[in-house]
Amino acid sequence: MNRVFPTQQAPHMPSPRTVRGVMLQVLYALVPGVAAHAWYFGPGIFLQLGLACGFALAFEALMLRWRGRPLRPFLNDYSAVLTAVLFALCLPPLAPWWIAAIGMLFAIVIAKHLYGGLGHNIFNPAMVGYVVVLISFPAAMTQWLPPREIAAWTPDFLDACRAVFLGTLPVLPEIDSVTRATPLDTLKTGISQGRFVGELRNSDLFGTFGGRGWEWIANWYLLGGLYLLYRRIISWQVPVAVLLSVVAVTLPAWLLDAGTNPQPLQHLFSGGLMLAAFYIATDPVSGCASPRGRLIFGAGVGILTLVIRRWGGYPDGIAFAVLLMNLAAPMIDRFTRPRIYGR
Numbered sequence: 001m002n003r004v005f006p007t008q009q010a011p012h013m014p015s016p017r018t019v020r021g022v023m024l025q026v027l028y029a030l031v032p033g034v035a036a037h038a039w040y041f042g043p044g045i046f047l048q049l050g051l052a053c054g055f056a057l058a059f060e061a062l063m064l065r066w067r068g069r070p071l072r073p074f075l076n077d078y079s080a081v082l083t084a085v086l087f088a089l090c091l092p093p094l095a096p097w098w099i100a101a102i103g104m105l106f107a108i109v110i111a112k113h114l115y116g117g118l119g120h121n122i123f124n125p126a127m128v129g130y131v132v133v134l135i136s137f138p139a140a141m142t143q144w145l146p147p148r149e150i151a152a153w154t155p156d157f158l159d160a161c162r163a164v165f166l167g168t169l170p171v172l173p174e175i176d177s178v179t180r181a182t183p184l185d186t187l188k189t190g191i192s193q194g195r196f197v198g199e200l201r202n203s204d205l206f207g208t209f210g211g212r213g214w215e216w217i218a219n220w221y222l223l224g225g226l227y228l229l230y231r232r233i234i235s236w237q238v239p240v241a242v243l244l245s246v247v248a249v250t251l252p253a254w255l256l257d258a259g260t261n262p263q264p265l266q267h268l269f270s271g272g273l274m275l276a277a278f279y280i281a282t283d284p285v286s287g288c289a290s291p292r293g294r295l296i297f298g299a300g301v302g303i304l305t306l307v308i309r310r311w312g313g314y315p316d317g318i319a320f321a322v323l324l325m326n327l328a329a330p331m332i333d334r335f336t337r338p339r340i341y342g343r
Contacts, residue, residue, distance in 0.1 A: 019118070023078035025233045026279060029224030030085060033275070036220045037089065040147045040213035044093025044160035051097055051164075052084035055104035063113040079118050083107055086126040086280060090272060090319070092143045094155065094163040099140060103129035123326045124286045127319040134319065144182050147213030150204045183211030183270045184315040187262055196259040197266075210269025218274040225278025234282040237291055241298025242277040243268065249306055271316040273305065280318070286326045292336040293329070300325045 037045045060080040064071050074080075087103050107129030115121045134141050148154050155163065162168050181189070183205050190200040200206075207215045228234045246267050253261040267273065272280075281287060281301045288297040301321045308317020 019077045023082045029227050032220035036217045041093050041145050042154045043157045048088040048091050051100040052088040055101050056080040056084035059108040083126045087129050090130045097164050099133050103133045106132045124283050127322050131319045188315045209265035215269040218269040221274040237294035238282045238298040239277040241295045242302040245299040245302030272318045276318040288329045288332050290336045293332045296332050
């Protein structure tokens with residue numbers, strides 16, 4: 001009998017990883033980024049998170065009841081909550097309440113349950129919901145606030161409630177406008193008009209190496225992503241491939257012509273690239289399963305994002321890039337299957 005190391009009864013196997021446990025770890029990793037988001041753009045993000053989670057759980061319960069499935073196991077696994085959180089983090093803080101309702105309708109009902117529920121969806125549900133509202137309601141989805149450091153006024157929680165539910169904001173004489181273009185939108189519009197990157201970066205919208213405020217939010221998402229890698233919640237191939245592919249494409253272009261091509265750090269720390277690399281593109285259901293496939297999948301997300309940012313109609317192409325690679329994931333897995341042992 002072992003007298004040195006205390007042991008329990010056999011079998012001595014590690015407990016299996018549960019869906020609930022994985023989802024909770026991802027939600028924990030998002031907390032620093034959410035806090036930074038609220039600091040720079042106001043508490044409206046908390047309102048969007050609450051609305052999205054409420055609608056997601058309501059649609060989840062409705063579909064489970066309609067399909068004759070038990071409610072408790074699926075409502076308690078936090079998969080619908082994580083979908084709602086990732087969706088809400090892509091919304092402007094003062095987006096109308098019905099944006100969350102429509103987005104969660106498409107994310108939970110159509111992208112998830114109509115394909116068979118958890119584990120059977122082809123597309124990332126959060127990105128499906130986001131793309132639907134982005135294409136359908138472009139005016140509401142582009143009303144971004146300037147960061148706190150340069151804003152003449154930042155709405156508090158009550159102001160955010162009035163804007164989200166009633167569509168009204170207080171009229172203050174010292175305020176000319178509440179919303180403002182994002183750094184990526186400013187770069188895309190300015191370059192298309194023949195202006196140079198150096199000239200555009202003189203705007204107060206830009207920080208040290210990315211968008212003002214956005215660069216610190218991306219830093220906290222990066223920290224949370226490293227935590228997920230440390231806990232082995234996600235594999236390293238997808239985030240590394242996303243980030244390295246962006247650097248590999250943008251670095252030569254920037255070195256050859258810095259006047260019309262932003263530096264790699266500008267792409268990495270503006271918009272939703274960090275969020276996508278560690279939390280969205282790493283979805284094990286809609287992504288690739290093989291190690292080589294994950295590398296190809298991540299590289300495809302990074303390259304398609306740059307293509308859409310430069311030549312597409314949207315300043316940030318993360319959601320479209322992820323959905324396009326979701327389409328290609330089965331074929332990628334088919335041609336990158338590991339060699340069977342013994343052959």
